[in-house]
Amino acid sequence: MTGRRTPYEIYWEILVFCRAPRSFTGIINRCDLNSKTGQEYIGFLAGKGYLSEAKEGERTCYVSTPKASGYIETFTLLYQSLFEKIPGFRL
Amino acid sequence: MIHGTTLTGPPPAADGLQENVAADFAAELQSFFVLCLLSLVFGSLALAFGLQFILSALLAMGQTGDYGILLFLRALAGWAAAVIGFRWILSSAKVLSGVNRIRRDFRALERPVHGETVAGFIARMMAHYREHWKTIWRMNLIATLGGCLFLALGIVNLVQGISLGYPAGGPDLAYLFPFVAAGINLAIGLVSLLSSAWFRSYARAWERRLIEASHSEEALEKSMEQGGP
Numbered sequence: 001m002t003g004r005r006t007p008y009e010i011y012w013e014i015l016v017f018c019r020a021p022r023s024f025t026g027i028i029n030r031c032d033l034n035s036k037t038g039q040e041y042i043g044f045l046a047g048k049g050y051l052s053e054a055k056e057g058e059r060t061c062y063v064s065t066p067k068a069s070g071y072i073e074t075f076t077l078l079y080q081s082l083f084e085k086i087p088g089f090r091l
Numbered sequence: 092m093i094h095g096t097t098l099t100g101p102p103p104a105a106d107g108l109q110e111n112v113a114a115d116f117a118a119e120l121q122s123f124f125v126l127c128l129l130s131l132v133f134g135s136l137a138l139a140f141g142l143q144f145i146l147s148a149l150l151a152m153g154q155t156g157d158y159g160i161l162l163f164l165r166a167l168a169g170w171a172a173a174v175i176g177f178r179w180i181l182s183s184a185k186v187l188s189g190v191n192r193i194r195r196d197f198r199a200l201e202r203p204v205h206g207e208t209v210a211g212f213i214a215r216m217m218a219h220y221r222e223h224w225k226t227i228w229r230m231n232l233i234a235t236l237g238g239c240l241f242l243a244l245g246i247v248n249l250v251q252g253i254s255l256g257y258p259a260g261g262p263d264l265a266y267l268f269p270f271v272a273a274g275i276n277l278a279i280g281l282v283s284l285l286s287s288a289w290f291r292s293y294a295r296a297w298e299r300r301l302i303e304a305s306h307s308e309e310a311l312e313k314s315m316e317q318g319g320p
Contacts, residue, residue: 004221006304008311009214016207048315072207074314078307079210080112082300088119089293091126 010041012075014051015068021054021061113204116212119296120194126289127187130230133283134179137172137237140244140276144169168244175237182230189219217304220297227294234287241280248273 005013013031022030028038042062045051050068054061064072148166152158197204197212220227252269 005214005218006308008308009218011315012214013211016211050315071311071314075311076207076210078310079213079304080206082213082303083112083115083119085303086296086299088115089122089289089296090118091122091289 007041008075011045011050012072014041014045015064015072018051018062018064021056021063023059023061027062110203112206113209116209116216117197120190120197120216123293124187124190124194126286126293127183127190129282129286130234130290131180131183131187133234133237133279133286134176134183136176136279137179137240138176140241141169141172141174141176144172144244165247168240168247172237172240172244175233175240179230179233179237182226182233186223186226186230189223193219217297217300220301224294224297227290231287231290231294234283234290238280238283238287241276241283243280245273245276245280248276 010031010033014027017027017030024038024042027033027042028035031038031041033041042051045068046053046062048067050065050071051062052065054063145166146169148162148169152162193212193215200208248269252266252273255266255269258266
């Protein structure tokens with residue numbers, strides 16, 4: 001996902017992507033972040049307990065914790081409701 | 092070694108509600124894609140008609156030696172149409188490329204599409220709108236201007252046709268041509284004004300969604316605080 005995103009959209013994207021353990025490089029590539037902002041977002045989510053670190057050999061990976069499921073679910077329902085509440089555009 | 096419990100397993104399965112949202116999203120995406128394509132076609136037509144007007148005015152000036160105000164105005168209208176057409180093409184292509192990428196990715200998904208994936212695509216379209224809202228509003232303005240210009244060209248064609256007078260030997264090609272051109276220009280003008288209304292309708296829907304999403308941020312912040320350590 002590229003373009004202008006809100007921090008909440010970026011948190012959601014990272015958490016969904018990290019359902020399986022992901023490396024820092026994998027996360028910033030997938031979520032289209034630079035190293036500095038990637039570090040900030042991952043640090044924030046890890047600090048909140050939504051991401052945990054996992055060691056795969058020499059590599060440090062990040063993986064979403066069960067705490068993240070509430071946020072993912074809330075986000076998903078809220079964004080789906082945007083299409084339920086507001087009539088869509090049709091030709 | 093994994094620190095802490097992980098969130099694993101596939102996302103939740105699609106239900107009927109999610110399928111409705113996915114269908115609505117796909118229909119809207121398709122409609123906007125067609126609107127952008129239509130806009131690209133109209134932009135090309137405006138550019139072509141504009142160039143044709145400039146050339147015909149210049150040719151008429153060269154052949155008749157008449158440098159009167161009518162031919163000058165015709166060349167000026169052609170120049171305006173060409174500029175509007177060029178801007179129209181650029182704006183449409185810019186928006187179309189982003190929409191096409193999203194549409195292609197959405198079409199490539201396996202069905203049924205589960206809710207999380209749809210939410211991801213909604214967020215992606217939202218990011219696309221935030222990035223291109225100025226261009227979309229500009230397209231609405233250009234489509235309005237283009238529509239008015241085509242209507243004006245159509246009226247000029249009608250006046251030309253009427254001013255020629257009915258030929259004594261019955262209607263010939265030279266007599267019919269301005270009326271055919273008028274019909275084409277008026278039809279393009281009307282559809283162009285309609286497309287401007289469609290752009291406004293699309294932009295309004297997304298503006299409302301952006302407002303709704305900004306209200307949702309409070310709920311997301313709350314969810315984050317509740318789920319925090």
